[in-house]
Amino acid sequence: MDVKTFFFYLFSLVMLFAAFRVITARNPVHAVLYLMLAFSQASGVWLLLQAEFLAIVLVLVYLGAVMVLFLFVVMMLDIHIDSVRQGFWRHFPLALVIGAVISLEMAAVLFGGFRVNEARPMPDTVAQVAGQVAQASNTKELGVLMFTQYLYPVEIAAVILLIAMVAAIALTLRERRKDNKAIDASLAVRVRSRDRVQLVKLAPTQAPVPVEAAPAAPAEEAKK
Template structure:
C-alpha cells in the first residue's frame, strides 16, 4: 500500500512540475492557462494524498473551475497577437532570462538562510486544533479566520485588484463618435431639416 501511495505521489508531483514549467515556456497564453489547469488538478491529487479533501475540492472548483476559465476568457477578449515581433524579439528573451536569473538567485539565498522556527516545530508535533476530534475543514477554518485573518483579508484585496485590472484591460477606446443627447435635443428645425424643390426630370445636386 505504501509503495502504491508513493508511486501516485511521484506521478502527481512530476506531472505538476512539468505542467508548471509549460505554463512559463508556452508561447500561447491560452495554452499556458490549460497547463495551469493541469497543475491545479495534480495539486488537488496531492492534497487528497495528505487527507486534505477540502483543499483538493477547493483547488479544483475555485481555481481550475473558475479562476483558470476566467483567465482564458480574459486572454481571448484581449485578442493578443501571438505571432507579433514582440514575442520573437531577442531583447524580450534576454530581459526574461535576466529577471529569471535574479528571481532564481533570490530563491537560493532564501533557501540557504531558511530554518524551521520553534513555533512551527511545536505545531508539527501537536497540530492546532486536534485533527482527531475535528474534520480538516473545521481545523482549516479555525486557523484561517483566527491566526491568519489579516493575511486572508489581504489576499482577498490583492485578488480584487487583479480582477479590476483584468476588467479594465478588456475595455477598448471607442472609435465611433458618441452622441450627446443634450446637443441633439437643443437643435432647432432649421438646423436639422432642409427642404429642396426638385424639378421634374432632375435630381438633387
C-alpha cells in the same frame, strides 16, 4: 515505494511538465489549459499532504472560476502572436537575470526550511498532542474555528460579498443606460405570432436600369 509516494512523484512530474509548458506554449489558450492542469496536480499533492480544504478551494476557486475567466478572456481577445513575439531576444537577457535571482531566492528559502536538525527525544505530552493533531481532520477544525471564534468576521465578509454582487447586477441591468438592451418579460409573454414578422412594401429609391439589347448574332454562327 508505497502508493502514496508513487502518486506524489506522479503529481509532481505532471505539475512540473505543465508549469514548463505554460511558459513555452506558443498558443495562449494552450498555456491557460496547461496552467489549469498544473493547478489540478497541485491540489492532488495537497490531498496527499492531508490539506483537503486547500485542495478543494484550489479546485473550486482557481479551476472553477478564475482560470475559466482567464480562458474566456484569452479566447475573446484578438491576440496577434507575431506582434507579441517581437522584441523577445532583446528582452531575453534581462528576463534571464530576473529568473535567476528568483530561482536563487526560492532555493535559499527551500533549503533553509528543509534542514534536518539532530533528532531529539520527544516528551510524552508533545507526542500525544502530535498524535491527536495527526488524527484530527484539518477541514473540520478549520470549519469549527471559522464558525465559532471567527463567526462575525465570516458573516461580515459574506454580507460584503453579497452587497457587491447585488450592486454589480444593479449597475449592469440599469434601464437608464443607452447601451442596455433590456426586454420586458410581460411583453415577451404576450407576444403573438403575427406580430413577430411584419412585411412592409417600400417604394424603390432608384429607377430601374434598362437592360441593353444584345447584338444579333450573324447568320453563319446561328446556323452552326
